[in-house]
Amino acid sequence: QVQLMESGGDVVRPEKSLRLSCETSGFRFNSYVLHWVRQAPGKGLEWVTFISADGTSKQYTDSVKGRFTISRDISKNTVYLQMDSLRSEDTAVYFCVREGTHYDFEYWGQGTLVSVSS
Amino acid sequence: DIQLTQSPSSLSASIGDKVTIACRTSHSVNNYLNWYQQKPGKAPKLLISLASNLQSGVPSRFSGSGWGTEFTLTISSLQPEDIATYSCQQSYSLPWTFGQGTNVE
Numbered sequence: 001q002v003q004l005m006e007s008g009g010d011v012v013r014p015e016k017s018l019r020l021s022c023e024t025s026g027f028r029f030n031s032y033v034l035h036w037v038r039q040a041p042g043k044g045l046e047w048v049t050f051i052s053a054d055g056t057s058k059q060y061t062d063s064v065k066g067r068f069t070i071s072r073d074i075s076k077n078t079v080y081l082q083m084d085s086l087r088s089e090d091t092a093v094y095f096c097v098r099e100g101t102h103y104d105f106e107y108w109g110q111g112t113l114v115s116v117s118s
Numbered sequence: 119d120i121q122l123t124q125s126p127s128s129l130s131a132s133i134g135d136k137v138t139i140a141c142r143t144s145h146s147v148n149n150y151l152n153w154y155q156q157k158p159g160k161a162p163k164l165l166i167s168l169a170s171n172l173q174s175g176v177p178s179r180f181s182g183s184g185w186g187t188e189f190t191l192t193i194s195s196l197q198p199e200d201i202a203t204y205s206c207q208q209s210y211s212l213p214w215t216f217g218q219g220t221n222v223e
Contacts, residue, residue: 035214045154045162045205047214061213095161102168103209104152108161 002026002107004096009112012086016116020081022096022109029077030054033099036070036081038092039111046092050099051079063089086116120145120208124217131222137193139220141206146186150210153182153191156219157202165204166191196222 008020022034036048049060049070058070069082079096093111100106121144131137141151149169154162164173166182169189179194193200206217 044218045156045207045216047216059212100164100167102152102171103150103214104164104167105154105162105207106164106167106173108163110161 004109006109006112011115017084022079024077034079035097037095040092122217128221135196139191141189143187147208147210152207154205155202
């Protein structure tokens with residue numbers, strides 16, 4: 001079965017960096033688009049970034065452009081989110097998501113919490 | 119960016135009630151509108167894609183409809199396990215955006 005497992009969440013100070021990982025299994029890794037979606041405490045869902053199946057195309061929401069970088073390693077079936085220059089407003093649970101057939105968010109990981117605080 | 123507005127923001131219903139949640143988009147998204155269910159402390163679950171396509175394993179009491187800018191999620195007979203927050207999401211244009219969520223109590 002399809003599984004996505006995030007790790008790397010932590011408490012960090014503003015302007016610091018953090019790298020999240022999402023290990024996947026149960027599907028052909030290089031055939032699917034992968035996303036990161038976040039949810040601030042008590043708030044709604046926010047799409048952050050995606051990477052295409054072949055890794056050549058990436059898009060970001062405006063608030064993280066230039067600070068966050070998504071990448072994927074086919075040898076490890078893992079997608080990463082490098083987060084630099086973190087801000088308090090980046091505090092959220094970060095979900096790794098596999099896209100479905102209709103540009104939907106079909107499979108979700110359990111999420112990993114990132115807390116940015118001085 | 120396409121804005122999504124859900125109504126109501128929260129609702130209280132009894133078991134067996136019919137529940138309807140609306141989602142309005144600021145620009146037409148054709149039928150690229152998806153619905154998710156989220157329970158506290160859990161990841162969201164895809165219920166409906168392309169406005170009306172029920173995902174495999176989702177009970178038939180859930181249904182979706184709409185086109186363009188007006189969409190609806192309906193639960194025909196509310197069950198205890200349906201107590202959750204429901205969110206709509208458009209996949210018509212980047213950035214993908216979500217509604218603010220509707221809390222069903």
